[in-house]
Amino acid sequence: MLPSEQTGRVETDCQYQQQQTQGHTGGQPSAAEESFSRTTATDYHLHRLFKLLDQNCDGGISKEELTTVLTSLAEWQESELEKLMRCLDANSDGKVTLDEYMAAVLSSSDVVVGKLVSLSKNNWHDKPRAERTEWKDLLKNDPGEVKLKKRNPTTDKAILFGAVGDGADARTELLRRQPRALRLLLSSTFTDTNEERNYLLADVLPYLQEYARRLGGLEAQIVEMRWGIREQASDNHETSEICMNELERCLQESFGMAYVFIAAQKYGFRPFPNKIPREYFEQLLQVLKSQEDRQPHDKELRDMTQLQEWFQLDQNEVAPEQEHAPVETGASAAFRGPRGPYYVLKSKAKCDDWREKFEAMQKALRKAAFELWPQETSEQAMKDPSKRHFAQRFLISVTEEEFTRGLLLLSEENRKKRALVIKRHIKGLEEATDKGEEKPEGQRKGEFIDLIGKEANLDTEAQKRLKAQIGMTPEDLVVFEGVIDWGPGINLGSLDHVTYLKKMADALCIKLKDSILEGAKEVSVEPDTVVEEAARHLRLSIHVNYLGFVFCHFLA
Secondary structure, eight states, X not given: OOHHHHHSOOOOHHHHHHHHHHOOOOSOOOHHHHHHHTOOHHHHHHHHHHHHHOTTOSSEEOHHHHHHHHHHHSOOOHHHHHHHHHHHOTTOSSOEEHHHHHHHHHHOOOHHHHHHHHHHHTTTSSSOGGGSHHHHXXXXXXXXXXXXXXXXXXXXXXXXXXXXOSHHHHHHHHHSOOOOEEEEEEESOSTTSHHHHHHXXXXXXXXXXXXXXXXXXXXXXXXXXXXXOOHHHHHXXXXXXXXXXXXXXXXXXXXXXXXXXEEOSOOOOOOOOSEEEHHHHHHHHHHHHHHHHHOTTOHHHHGGGHHHHHEEEETTOOOOOTTTSSOOOHHHXXXXXXXXXXXXXXXXXXXXXXXHHHHHHHHHHHHHHHHHOTTTTSHHHHTOGGGOOGGXXXXXXXXXXXXXXXXXXXXXXXXXXXXXXXXXXXXXTTTOOOTTOOOOTTOOGGGTSOEETTTTEEOXXXXXXXXXXXXXXXXXXXXXXXXXEOOSSSOTTOHHHHHHHHHHHHHHHHHHHHHHHHHHHHHOBOOOHHHHHHHHHHHHHHHHHHHHHHHHHHHO
16 A cells, blocks of 8 residues: 555655654645645655655755766666756756656656656666566576476376375375466565565566566466455454465465565564464463462463453364375474364454453463473574474464474475575664654654564564574575665665665565576476366365365264
């Protein structure tokens, strides 16, 4: 969603800073302010570009600012820059105001103005990525490297005769049909990486889709979970489960990269599991009761009578046997624990004070988990991917669980083909403060680092977990590392921040392009419509049989 759609107003950092230092005059708004208040989603990118061009935040663009910024973003001739300045500077005073700028870009048909407008639409480039020379050449040349492989006659015969073998392994192998897409989950905390996510979706994804299409009709998909959770699913505490299912789908269905982690300075949301195996839940209750007997005045423990109110035993909630499930990797089973039945957390749809109840249960469950599983929750175990345990799900964030499943639990050879990491560090973030100021969305310290309590102090426990998580990142998977100054936030009026976004996108795009090319070489085989149709029918029959098993198990 664009800022104009969220607040009805787009405001430059310069205007915001001037309001904070000068205060409201109470007079009539300027023409520039009226223009910003009327901003629509269509105009948003044009205002964003003005903010970038006005480097000294004085409300106007000089010839020097125009030259410095535009030549750093794209190729501009001196004659083009001279002509552009004449088109924008209506009163020829050497300074382009916001009114002059908007009047020119919305009405002028001059080629140089059109080139300027294209920068606002193409993520600070004069052309979409597929039309830029160096990237366009790759679209034209790389498809020639992909050769169709001969089909395997033994496999084709087995499919045509329905002789797929006995047992789960044979059925699983058939269900694991040859993927035709690069499908990856973009993993990070949300509020601090909005600009990175927006840039990748707008600039990199369209190029990858075109590139994959030219390599034999393949696909490229980026799974974006910011908009993937419905309100009902959130009320039922299924957010984490949905994210993990999408990650598993990417690991199963992608022929190449399946997971990209953006490591920043926020650890993120740490929910307790919404389904706890009965064996574990009853053990946790016993520990809590024992703690309450030892510490009768501990308010946190007294609040935990809510656990029995909010968790309800569901005898039908049982995980399927491994041999009957369609496809399950070791990563998806690592955190599962016993098969069930489970105690399931009730919906919070009609609870007005859920946050308070959640925090109370969270604190007590963590305290009980530490006592019940001291070895599994030790600092040493938390840093060892081979010692993952259900108990750790009471302590880690959703993002770290994705990180573990999508990267750490893969073999060293496999993770090089399946996972990438981007690192970003913002200098001055910890020293920044939101106190005494009302900052717009995207510029608040609490959106970029973990804060706790009404005083918004640094959450040292979360930061410790984040440091440990990033410390487990294999350096050979880091495709890009960026260091920028606090904006506030990611400031699209800062040339350094825009340059960081462009370099980050270029580094990731080349890696994903290479992954698509290697995947295309693996999956491109000579077509055989008869065998492919027979395989589709076999897969369908296996799925129907599996669903029949699940239904019979439910009746039993």
